Amino acid sequence: MIQDFHNGHVVSETHxxxxxxxxxxxxxxxxxxxLLEGLAHEIHAVGSDDDTRVIVLRSAGDKAFCAGAAFGELSTIENERKGFEFFRGFADVINALRVIPKLVIGRIQGKxxxxxxxxxxxxxxxxAVDAAEIRLSELSLGIGPFVIGPAVERKIGLSAFSQIAIDATMWRGADxxxxKGLYAELHDSIEGMDESISRLANQxxxxxxxxxAELKRVLWRGTEHWDELLYQRAEISGKLVVGDDTxxxxxxxxxxVVREGKIM
Structure with a gap:
C-alpha cells in the first residue's frame, strides 16, 4: 500500500x-x-484476501480517470531496458486484474x-459517466498501444481497437x-454512477x-498466455520509447501538459 499525497498513492479499504x-x-x-508496481501489488493482495468478495477499482477526484503513462517519467527513460521495465508495469497491472479470482468493477468518473x-x-x-471520453494517444507519440492492446481488443473487438489506435488524436465519446462494449453502463452524474456501483457490489x-471465480475464469478464457505476451509487447514499447522522434x-x-494543466 502506497500513501504519498504529494507524489500519488495507491490505497485500499474493505467494508x-x-x-x-x-x-x-x-x-x-x-x-x-x-504507482504501477503498487497497484499490481495491491490487486494481488486484495485478490487473495478471504474478507474480500468483490473489488471496486477507482481513481481519486472527479475529473480524469487516468491519463495513462506519466509523461515526466517517460521523458527520462534512457535505454531499452528501462523502457521495458516501465511498460512492464502496465503488463503487471493488467495481468493482476486478469488472474485474481475476484470480480472487479471499474469506476470510470472521467476521461x-x-x-x-x-x-x-x-x-x-x-x-462510467457521460464525460468519460477515451483516446489511445500512443501512436501520435511514436509508440503504439502495444501492452494494453490485447485487453482493449478483447473488450471492443479488433475493428474498434484499430480505429482508436490509428486515429490517435481523436477523442471518442463515452457512448x-x-x-463498443468497453463500458457496461453510462450515467449522467457521478451520483448515479456511484449508486449503480453500490447496487452491483452489494449484490x-x-x-x-x-x-x-469460475465465471471469471470462463470470461478470461484464451488469455492464459498473456504473462508472456504482454511482456513481449512491453519490449516493443521499450525499444520505441527511446527513439529520437518519440x-x-x-x-x-x-x-x-505542465503549462496548461490539461489531460492530453
Missing part, C-alpha cells in the same frame, strides 16, 4: 466484503512506474487516455465506448465466491 482500491496522481491520475483505457478494459465490469457480495514528441506533450 462488508467490498474492497475499494484507489489510485491517485496529481497529474490527471497518470501512472509512473512506482481515459492510453493506459487508462487499458485499465477500463481490464476490469470485469466498467461503470461510443459503451456501444455480488451475496453471490457465491466460487461461482464468481522522445521529442513526448517532451513536447509533457511541456504542454
Amino acid at each position: 462488508k466484503g467490498i474492497t475499494t482500491i484507489e489510485f491517485f496522481h496529481p497529474q490527471s491520475n497518470s501512472l509512473p512506474r512506482r 481515459c487516455v492510453g493506459g487508462g483505457v487499458g485499465l477500463a478494459a481490464a476490469v470485469d465490469y466498467a461503470i 461510443w465506448a459503451r456501444r 455480488l457480495v451475496h453471490t457465491s465466491p466460487k461461482a464468481m 522522445k521529442a514528441a513526448i517532451e513536447k506533450i509533457r511541456t504542454k
Whole structure:
C-alpha cells in the first residue's frame, strides 16, 4: 500500500466484503512506474484476501480517470531496458486484474487516455459517466498501444481497437465506448454512477465466491498466455520509447501538459 499525497498513492479499504482500491496522481491520475508496481501489488493482495468478495477499482477526484503513462517519467527513460521495465508495469497491472479470482468493477468518473483505457478494459465490469471520453494517444507519440492492446481488443473487438489506435488524436465519446462494449453502463452524474456501483457490489457480495471465480475464469478464457505476451509487447514499447522522434514528441506533450494543466 502506497500513501504519498504529494507524489500519488495507491490505497485500499474493505467494508462488508467490498474492497475499494484507489489510485491517485496529481497529474490527471497518470501512472509512473512506482504507482504501477503498487497497484499490481495491491490487486494481488486484495485478490487473495478471504474478507474480500468483490473489488471496486477507482481513481481519486472527479475529473480524469487516468491519463495513462506519466509523461515526466517517460521523458527520462534512457535505454531499452528501462523502457521495458516501465511498460512492464502496465503488463503487471493488467495481468493482476486478469488472474485474481475476484470480480472487479471499474469506476470510470472521467476521461481515459492510453493506459487508462487499458485499465477500463481490464476490469470485469466498467461503470462510467457521460464525460468519460477515451483516446489511445500512443501512436501520435511514436509508440503504439502495444501492452494494453490485447485487453482493449478483447473488450471492443479488433475493428474498434484499430480505429482508436490509428486515429490517435481523436477523442471518442463515452457512448461510443459503451456501444463498443468497453463500458457496461453510462450515467449522467457521478451520483448515479456511484449508486449503480453500490447496487452491483452489494449484490455480488451475496453471490457465491466460487461461482464468481469460475465465471471469471470462463470470461478470461484464451488469455492464459498473456504473462508472456504482454511482456513481449512491453519490449516493443521499450525499444520505441527511446527513439529520437518519440522522445521529442513526448517532451513536447509533457511541456504542454505542465503549462496548461490539461489531460492530453
